[in-house]
Amino acid sequence: EISPDGQTLLFVGLRRPDGYGLGDIYASQVRDGRFTPAINLGPCVNSAKDDFHPSAQWQEGLLVFERNPGDAALKGDFLVVPLPALALPAAAR
Numbered sequence: 001e002i003s004p005d006g007q008t009l010l011f012v013g014l015r016r017p018d019g020y021g022l023g024d025i026y027a028s029q030v031r032d033g034r035f036t037p038a039i040n041l042g043p044c045v046n047s048a049k050d051d052f053h054p055s056a057q058w059q060e061g062l063l064v065f066e067r068n069p070g071d072a073a074l075k076g077d078f079l080v081v082p083l084p085a086l087a088l089p090a091a092a093r
Helices: none
Strands: 008-014 023-031 050-057 062-068 077-082
Touching: 008 050, 023 062
Parallel strands: 023 050
Antiparallel strands: 008 023, 050 062, 062 077
């Protein structure tokens, strides 16, 4: 997911060393024409489960994503949380 102004990227990283679970949601922003190193959105978004499919409602400052409970017999949940400030486009901070 990329912000409307093209300056913020949200994506899922799998099994990264700074992750909380299988899949975690990260943000990167454009600085001097290049994307910055990715930042994990932290435990308010990510969990020990598999967090994925980020979709931002940029104007409302909300992040919608799916969390897989890790049990094949259970269905995943869609969660809505405030978009962390570090993931907001510069104009919205």
